[in-house]
Amino acid sequence: MSALEQELRARFGARLQCGRPLADLTSFRIGGPADFYLVVESEDELAVALAAATRNQVPAVCLGSGTNLLVSDRGVRGLVVKLGEAFDTISIDGVKVAAGAAAQFRTLVETVVAAGLAGLEFGEGIPGSVGGGLIMNAGAFGGEMARVVTAVHGVTGEGKCRALAKEEVGFEYRRTALPPRFVITRVGFELTPGDREVLLGRVKELHAKRAARQPQGFPNAGSVFKNPPGNFAGRLLEGVGLKGARVGAAAFSDQHANFIVNLGGARAEEVRALIELARSQVRDRTGVVLEPEVKLIGDW
Numbered sequence: 070m071s072a073l074e075q076e077l078r079a080r081f082g083a084r085l086q087c088g089r090p091l092a093d094l095t096s097f098r099i100g101g102p103a104d105f106y107l108v109v110e111s112e113d114e115l116a117v118a119l120a121a122a123t124r125n126q127v128p129a130v131c132l133g134s135g136t137n138l139l140v141s142d143r144g145v146r147g148l149v150v151k152l153g154e155a156f157d158t159i160s161i162d163g164v165k166v167a168a169g170a171a172a173q174f175r176t177l178v179e180t181v182v183a184a185g186l187a188g189l190e191f192g193e194g195i196p197g198s199v200g201g202g203l204i205m206n207a208g209a210f211g212g213e214m215a216r217v218v219t220a221v222h223g224v225t226g227e228g229k230c231r232a233l234a235k236e237e238v239g240f241e242y243r244r245t246a247l248p249p250r251f252v253i254t255r256v257g258f259e260l261t262p263g264d265r266e267v268l269l270g271r272v273k274e275l276h277a278k279r280a281a282r283q284p285q286g287f288p289n290a291g292s293v294f295k296n297p298p299g300n301f302a303g304r305l306l307e308g309v310g311l312k313g314a315r316v317g318a319a320a321f322s323d324q325h326a327n328f329i330v331n332l333g334g335a336r337a338e339e340v341r342a343l344i345e346l347a348r349s350q351v352r353d354r355t356g357v358v359l360e361p362e363v364k365l366i367g368d369w
């Protein structure tokens with residue numbers, strides 16, 4: 070038994086899982102096992118787990134709802150930590166909203182709209198957790214997390230609780246620059262008062278737009294590539310004839326070229342091969358270098 074396993078086993082007992090497959094925790098339904106997998110139910114537990122991994126020089130990564138991840142077929146070395154139900158909270162105080170990092174972003178949108186607060190409607194239909202949404206600076210239809218976030222709370226790799234001001238998050242298009250191993254536990258937002266009926270109408274409109282654009286029926290992880298400046302990844306991929314292109318059981322969707330779908334039993338290697346194929350074809354034919362939006366984690 071490794072030193073890390075000994076330490077975590079002593080504190081968490083049977084809650085620490087070894088070799089837990091991760092595929093069912095991702096929207097792609099793809100991926101091998103985590104060496105160590107732990108669901109934590111308090112900041113204190115999170116701090117203990119992160120500090121133990123760091124002290125033992127073992128990698129540690131936080132899994133949100135797995136909707137933007139491609140997990141390697143070989144799995145993830147080290148500790149995969151997930152925030153449990155205790156982090157699934159939403160509270161509203163006037164125009165200020167605090168959400169636990171495990172709350173679903175969609176639930177947050179529904180809750181604030183029902184309370185007549187404007188600013189998060191863009192998040193209608195974005196799957197995943199508040200923590201994952203913050204890390205990805207999730208956005209759609211011209212809106213993004215960065216515009217409404219005021220504060221971020223979390224735990225460092227050394228196990229210290231920290232509150233970060235918005236400026237420290239380093240928001241950019243679909244990325245942030247938080248310190249390595251920093252796990253977000255809570256996010257503060259400031260919204261504006263709005264008319265509930267108008268907000269509901271806007272959400273309904275965005276729901277219909279999304280339903281018309283996105284492929285239905287097969288597991289996927291949303292847009293595979295970020296849109297390059299002044300262009301759309303989907304348009305470039307379609308332009309080089311990749312719509313419908315397939316490697317094994319992974320394929321670029323017939324409906325939207327920037328989505329890779331798992332047709333059933335796809336392997337991470339097959340998805341990665343499609344990503345590499347697309348990057349090289351688009352680069353060779355248009356000179357544009359596509360940057361993946363989906364995060365590849367694990368042992369490649």
Ligand SMILES: Cc1cc2nc3c(=O)[nH]c(=O)nc-3n(C[C@H](O)[C@H](O)[C@H](O)COP(=O)(O)OP(=O)(O)OC[C@H]3O[C@@H](n4cnc5c(N)ncnc54)[C@H](O)[C@@H]3O)c2cc1C
Binds near residue numbers: 170202
């Ligand atoms: C059908 C579909 C549609 C989508 N549409 C959109 C869209 O319109 N706009 C958009 O921006 N995205 C979209 N996405 C992508 C995805 O939903 C978002 O990126 C989402 O915010 C990811 O959240 P998650 O909880 O699933 O994060 P995960 O996929 O679990 O993780 C993403 C990254 O965040 C890290 N992470 C997660 N939680 C934490 C935490 N608490 N602390 C520290 N690190 C953490 C992970 O380590 C990983 O690096 C879509 C995905 C799907 C499947």
